[in-house]
Structure formats: structure tokens, C-alpha cells
Amino acid sequence: MLIETKYHGEIDIDDNEIIKFVNGIPGFNDEKKFTLLSLNKESPFLILQSIETAGLGFIVVDPFVYTTDYEFDLTDSDKDVLKISNEKDVNVLAIITLKDSLKESTVNLMAPVIINHQENLGKQIILNNSNYSIRHRLFANLDVK
Structure with missing residues (x-):
């Protein structure tokens, strides 16, 4: 299937690469089909790209790479919606907000x-009663500009 993407132009993906978000993503409730694309070969960042809207692609990252003490529990309802039977089948990603300076870029841990x-x-789940922020500094502990 050929799709238009925000960062890579037109690309070909297999149907088995389509990830269904039954309820969409908060703020984008009508967007139900996405795929994960590499930003580039050397980058830990991925793009959660809408299949239906070329201009909608979220830069995401494995939050455990940058936050070693990140943890939360999924509700039974979330596990049911996602049909989780084995935690090894699950990936956790966090959406990044890029700023002009990498040091100011944030990741949504909430x-x-x-x-x-x-x-x-x-x-996308929203953690209630969480100490995590929607604007956690991604590179807070690194010396980047």
C-alpha cells in the first residue's frame, strides 16, 4: 500500500504494518490507522505516521532509554482493548515535542x-494520579545545545 508521509514522502508499506487505534489518539479521534517508521537508521526516534493524513506524524521514542525509573500499570480495560496476553508483545512509546534547541525538547511521559x-x-493512555509530566525535558541530563 502506498501512503504519503510527513517526513519521508511517498512510501510503500505492508498491510501488516498498520497499527489500529480503535479510539484514535486524543485530539485526533478520527485518526485510527498508523504505522511506525524509522526517522533514520542511526536514530532512536521513530515516527508514528497516520495512514490517512500525510501531514500527521508524531516523533516518538522508547521512554525507558531516557528515563530509567519510568513505570506505570495498565488498567484491565486498557489490556482488554489492546488484547494483551503477553507483556513481551507490548512496546511503550512517548511522543516528543521538538523545540528549536534540542535541550529544550520535551517528551510526554503522562x-x-x-x-x-x-x-x-x-x-495512547493518560496516566491518572501520575507524577509524570507532559513536558519532561528529554535531554535534561545531557550536555546538548
Whole structure:
């Protein structure tokens, strides 16, 4: 299937690469189909690209790479929606907001994106009663400009 993307132009993906977000993503409730693309070969960042809207692509990252003490529990309801039977099938991603300076770029730890790759299902969940921020500095501990 050929799709138009925000960062890579037109690309060809297989149907089994489509991740279904049954309820969309908060703020983008009508966007139900996405795929994950590499930003580039050397980067830890990925793009959660809408299949239907070329200009909609979120830069995401594995939050555990930058925040070693990040943890939360999924509700039974979230596990049911995502059809999670084995935690090894699950990836956790966090959406990044890029700023002019990398040091000012932030990651949303309060609303992680959970993907069950076995079922090709995804959901962005909002962590209630969390000490995490929607604007956690991504490179807070690194010397970047």
C-alpha cells in the first residue's frame, strides 16, 4: 500500500504494518490507522505516521532509554482493548515535542502510546494520579545545545 508521509514522502508499506487505534489518539479521534517508521537508521526516534493524513506524524521514542525509573500499570480495560496476553508483545512509546534547541525538547511521559505488535493494536493512555509530566525535558541530563 502506498501512503504519503510527513517526513519521508511517498512510501510503500505492508498491510501488516498498520497499527489500529480503535479510539484514535486524543485530539485526533478520527485518526485510527498508523504505522511506525524509522526517522533514520542511526536514530532512536521513530515516527508514528497516520495512514490517512500525510501531514500527521508524531516523533516518538522508547521512554525507558531516557528515563530509567519510568513505570506505570495498565488498567484491565486498557489490556482488554489492546488484547494483551503477553507483556513481551507490548512496546511503550512517548511522543516528543521538538523545540528549536534540542535541550529544550520535551517528551510526554503522562500519556504513553502502548502498542501490541502481535495484534497490531495501539492506544495512547493518560496516566491518572501520575507524577509524570507532559513536558519532561528529554535531554535534561545531557550536555546538548
